[in-house]
Amino acid sequence: MSGLALQNVTKEFGNFTAVKSVDLAVPHGTFVCLLGPSGCGKTTLMRMIAGLDLPTRGVISLDGADITRVPTHKRDLGMVFQSLALFPHLTVGENIAYSLRIRGVAKEYQVKRVNELLAMIHLSGYADRPVSKLSGGQRQRVAIARALAISPKLFLLDEPLSALDAKLREAMQVELRQLQQRLGITTIVVTHDQREAMTMADTVVVMNSGEIRQAAPPVEIYRRPADAFVADFIGMTNLIDFSAEGAGRASVLGTSVEGLAIPEGLGKGVLSVRPEDVQLTAPGHGAITGKVTFVRDLGGTIETFVEAGGKQVVAVSMPNARPDVSVGQEVGIRLSPDACVVLKS
Numbered sequence: 356m357s358g359l360a361l362q363n364v365t366k367e368f369g370n371f372t373a374v375k376s377v378d379l380a381v382p383h384g385t386f387v388c389l390l391g392p393s394g395c396g397k398t399t400l401m402r403m404i405a406g407l408d409l410p411t412r413g414v415i416s417l418d419g420a421d422i423t424r425v426p427t428h429k430r431d432l433g434m435v436f437q438s439l440a441l442f443p444h445l446t447v448g449e450n451i452a453y454s455l456r457i458r459g460v461a462k463e464y465q466v467k468r469v470n471e472l473l474a475m476i477h478l479s480g481y482a483d484r485p486v487s488k489l490s491g492g493q494r495q496r497v498a499i500a501r502a503l504a505i506s507p508k509l510f511l512l513d514e515p516l517s518a519l520d521a522k523l524r525e526a527m528q529v530e531l532r533q534l535q536q537r538l539g540i541t542t543i544v545v546t547h548d549q550r551e552a553m554t555m556a557d558t559v560v561v562m563n564s565g566e567i568r569q570a571a572p573p574v575e576i577y578r579r580p581a582d583a584f585v586a587d588f589i590g591m592t593n594l595i596d597f598s599a600e601g602a603g604r605a606s607v608l609g610t611s612v613e614g615l616a617i618p619e620g621l622g623k624g625v626l627s628v629r630p631e632d633v634q635l636t637a638p639g640h641g642a643i644t645g646k647v648t649f650v651r652d653l654g655g656t657i658e659t660f661v662e663a664g665g666k667q668v669v670a671v672s673m674p675n676a677r678p679d680v681s682v683g684q685e686v687g688i689r690l691s692p693d694a695c696v697v698l699k700s
């Protein structure tokens with residue numbers, strides 16, 4: 356396969372297994388985000404892909420060639436890691452040209468390439484500026500250009516935007532994704548920010564405790580999470596216990612709900628229902644009944660917290676698509692069966 360492939364990649368530190376038997380295929384030209392809570396093994400996996408750490412077991416290959424033991428500088432990588440800051444005493448142009456210079460690339464080509472890259476990151480004319488005079492966002496763009504100078508086969512970024520403020524970060528996510536699509540470069544980004552992963556990635560890889568829990572396109576991860584961990588980690592969700600009553604019926608929050616896709620033989624489980632799929636109605640008429648405990652009006656949307664059957668359920672609605680209810684009032688809750696993801700508990 357052209358692209359990156361990991362087979363059974365494991366990393367142990369003494370008795371502790373930081374990455375457990377990871378299998379992952381990253382086809383050429385795709386953008387993958389490694390996402391997961393702190394300590395789940397994202398950076399350790401990335402360091403092995405970069406050749407900064409050796410796997411305890413397993414094989415890493417790039418375009419069909421085994422690179423497991425190939426040193427970093429021979430892997431044809433571009434890297435933007437937190438630990439690889441720009442050289443503060445060099446200009447923007449010198450920073451970008453750095454890896455070309457140490458490879459002995461001709462001076463005229465270096466200048467041409469620096470200008471090309473500056474145009475690409477919207478900083479044309481900045482070649483002679485000291486990096487100390489740049490803003491955070493500009494520095495990050497220069498780091499990206501520096502990593503791409505050698506036209507690497509694989510582009511690796513570890514939390515590249517985490518130091519930026521929220522607005523700039525969102526803008527840079529779009530910029531980075533557009534740049535990657537224009538260049539068609541195979542890219543892997545580590546992040547703990549699920550919005551960032553959903554914005555940029557073709558495939559989001561959700562990790563927990565050193566294992567891949569799900570690897571799928573962002574919408575699939577959101578709509579069809581593989582398990583309760585993924586459902587809860589990505590966006591807001593309601594995880595509601597159910598007990599099956601046969602023929603697609605189940606007792607949910609003390610009410611019998613029909614039309615659920617419950618697999619044969621599953622007696623009990625959990626429904627993951629996104630807040631935007633929870634409909635609030637007048638009480639009665641077969642709906643689950645609950646009491647409003649909290650309302651958060653965010654302008655564009657309203658979050659209504661309802662206690663039903665001893666559980667808290669959150670509904671997100673557009674202001675004009677919701678009954679006018681306030682704290683303490685009784686409401687009905689309807690869960691659209693199509694929007695309920697049935698998971699094992």
Ligand SMILES: Nc1ncnc2c1ncn2[C@@H]1O[C@H](COP(=O)(O)OP(=O)(O)OP(=O)(O)O)[C@@H](O)[C@H]1O
Nearest residue numbers: 368371373391392393394395396397398399400547
């Ligand atoms: N050199 C090491 N020696 C021992 N344990 C390590 C080493 N490097 C990482 N670990 C452990 O491996 C686990 C995974 O660490 P890793 O840095 O890969 O997590 P992460 O998902 O990148 O977390 P974060 O988002 O906080 O950076 C952690 O429990 C960490 O303490």
